Amino acid sequence: MCRKFILSASLICAALGLKAQDADTTAPARRNSFFPLPAIGYAPEKGFEIGVAGLYSFYLDENNPSPKTRNSSIILIASVTTEKQWKLDLRTDFWTRDNAWHLKGNIRYHNFPFYFYGIGDSTHYDDRSLVGNRRLKGQFEAEKRIGKHFFIGPSLLFQHDSYEAKDSKGIYPGMTLVDKDGGYVTYVGLTGVFDNRDNQNYTTQGSLVRLNTSYAPGFMSSFPLWKLEFKANHFFTFLKNNTVGLNAYAATIQGNTLPFYQLPELGNDFIMRGYYAGRYRDQNYLAAQAEYRYFLDPKLRIKLWKLDMQPTFALVAFAGTGSVFGNRGFEASRFKPNYGGGIRYFYDKSSRLTIRIDYGIGEQRPGEKRQSGFYLSLGEAF
Numbered sequence: 388m389c390r391k392f393i394l395s396a397s398l399i400c401a402a403l404g405l406k407a408q409d410a411d412t413t414a415p416a417r418r419n420s421f422f423p424l425p426a427i428g429y430a431p432e433k434g435f436e437i438g439v440a441g442l443y444s445f446y447l448d449e450n451n452p453s454p455k456t457r458n459s460s461i462i463l464i465a466s467v468t469t470e471k472q473w474k475l476d477l478r479t480d481f482w483t484r485d486n487a488w489h490l491k492g493n494i495r496y497h498n499f500p501f502y503f504y505g506i507g508d509s510t511h512y513d514d515r516s517l518v519g520n521r522r523l524k525g526q527f528e529a530e531k532r533i534g535k536h537f538f539i540g541p542s543l544l545f546q547h548d549s550y551e552a553k554d555s556k557g558i559y560p561g562m563t564l565v566d567k568d569g570g571y572v573t574y575v576g577l578t579g580v581f582d583n584r585d586n587q588n589y590t591t592q593g594s595l596v597r598l599n600t601s602y603a604p605g606f607m608s609s610f611p612l613w614k615l616e617f618k619a620n621h622f623f624t625f626l627k628n629n630t631v632g633l634n635a636y637a638a639t640i641q642g643n644t645l646p647f648y649q650l651p652e653l654g655n656d657f658i659m660r661g662y663y664a665g666r667y668r669d670q671n672y673l674a675a676q677a678e679y680r681y682f683l684d685p686k687l688r689i690k691l692w693k694l695d696m697q698p699t700f701a702l703v704a705f706a707g708t709g710s711v712f713g714n715r716g717f718e719a720s721r722f723k724p725n726y727g728g729g730i731r732y733f734y735d736k737s738s739r740l741t742i743r744i745d746y747g748i749g750e751q752r753p754g755e756k757r758q759s760g761f762y763l764s765l766g767e768a769f
Contacts, residue, residue: 417458419445420735424742424765426466433500438466438474442765444738448484457482457587458738462765472498489530489538489580496523501665503559506647508667508711508721512755516557521549521569530580538580542599547571548648566646570609576601584622589701589731589739589767591630595620612642612649620769628682634658634769635675636709645670651711653723656762657769659709660747661725663760669711676707676725678768701731703745705768723750731767743767 424440443461446452464476474497481490503518504510523546530540549569552560576599584593597618605611617637624630636658638651651672654662658674681702706726712718729745742765749758 417446417452417737419443420738420740422734422740422742422765424763426763433472434469436466436468438464440464440765442740444735444740447481451484453485455485457486458740460740468499470500472500474499485532487532489528489532489540491526491528491530493524493526495525497521500553502663503557504663504666505558505562506650507669507713508653508723510667512752514558516559517553518559519551519553523547528578530578536581536583538578538582540578542574542576542578542601544574544576544601545571550648564647565644566609566648570646570648572603572609572612572646572649573607574601574603574612574614575607576614584620586739589733589741590620590622590632591624592622594622609646610642610644612640612645614641614649615639618769628684630680630682632678632680632769633675634678634707636672637674638672640670653709653711654749654760656745656760656764659707659723659725659749660705660727660745660762660768661749661760662723662747662758666758667711667723669716670713671717672709672711673722674707674709676705676769678703678705680731699733699736701733701741703729703731705729705745705747725749729762740765741767 421441421443424442425438426440427435427437441463444458445460446456447459448456459481460479462476462478465474467473474495476495476497477493479490479492482488483490498519498521500517500519502515504512504515524544525546526542526544528540528542530538532538547569548571550567578597578599581594581596584590584595595618599616601614601616603610603612603614615638617635619635621633622630640649640651647668650668650670652665653659653667653672653674655664658676683700683702705728706724708722708724710722712721725747727745727747729743731741731743733739733741743762745762745764745768747760747762751757
């Protein structure tokens with residue numbers, strides 16, 4: 388299942404024109420910027436979706452600027468569908484002066500249906516069920532820099548879900564699942580980070596290693612749970628304008644009783660692109676990918692009516708593999724492939740902020756069409 392978006396060409400061209408004065412990317416001056424991204428989407432489970440995503444990039448140390456300080460950002464995504472569903476997603480990412488503190492937050496509410504395929508790594512397309520989901524989520528993290536490249540700090544995540552079958556088709560109505568009608572969880576955790584990237588938006592050199600361990604106590608959750616999440620990125624550049632990024636991801640959830648909606652899900656617009664999010668889900672998840680990026684020199688000029696633009700782009704190719712499995716069900720032969728390509732448009736060169744367009748391709752199961760997905764997002768996959 389893929390989600391398709393149609394952009395307003397006139398609005399995008401206007402946005403490109405607003406950035407035309409930044410043609411020189413060799414030594415861009417840091418500045419604040421705002422970019423709106425209107426979109427129209429369609430998916431069979433939702434009907435037509437109309438929304439807008441906006442990203443505001445700025446610096447918290449404007450009164451006492453430091454060249455080391457990374458840009459902060461606020462992202463707001465809001466949309467409605469013809470089936471009277473809607474979502475509101477607010478994300479904040481703050482860096483204080485000299486990156487002494489890294490503060491992140493996410494508040495989300497959505498009333499959106501999704502396709503449930505079952506549990507495990509061998510679910511079938513024809514078994515899918517349409518399930519309604521209402522979710523309220525709040526997530527907050529604070530990381531204090533210790534030394535030059537290490538960060539450590541607490542994390543808090545609260546999530547409340549409710550579910551209902553939208554029809555009698557597929558496996559969901561007759562399947563026994565923990566918290567089938569919904570539940571809630573509150574994770575209290577600790578995060579450790581090593582980060583020496585040259586830029587957190589479009590990295591060309593350096594590494595990011597992040598480990599988070601969280602516990603959901605029974606008096607604050609439907610069931611007591613442990614969760615461990617690990618992510619590692621590494622980037623290097625060769626020749627001119629050529630960058631390779633490597634990314635590994637692992638997640639596990641442990642407990643005597645596991646709600647189905649807390650199980651790690653394979654597939655999204657960050658890793659294992661090409662798979663419907665949740666097509667495969669289980670207690671453990673491992674994935675890795677490599678991405679090749681070629682930065683195009685901004686020599687192209689586009690003249691359209693009164694607009695005189697010199698946009699900056701990058702081309703991307705990626706490939707990866709991943710799998711979900713139970714505590715006793717790991718088999719290397721069951722890892723699934725994915726590959727694809729895309730393009731990046733730099734709408735704020737000073738902070739290396741991009742619009743990302745990707746097309747990912749996954750496996751073809753017997754008797755089914757090959758899995759694939761089209762993605763339009765603000766920011767890089769990793």
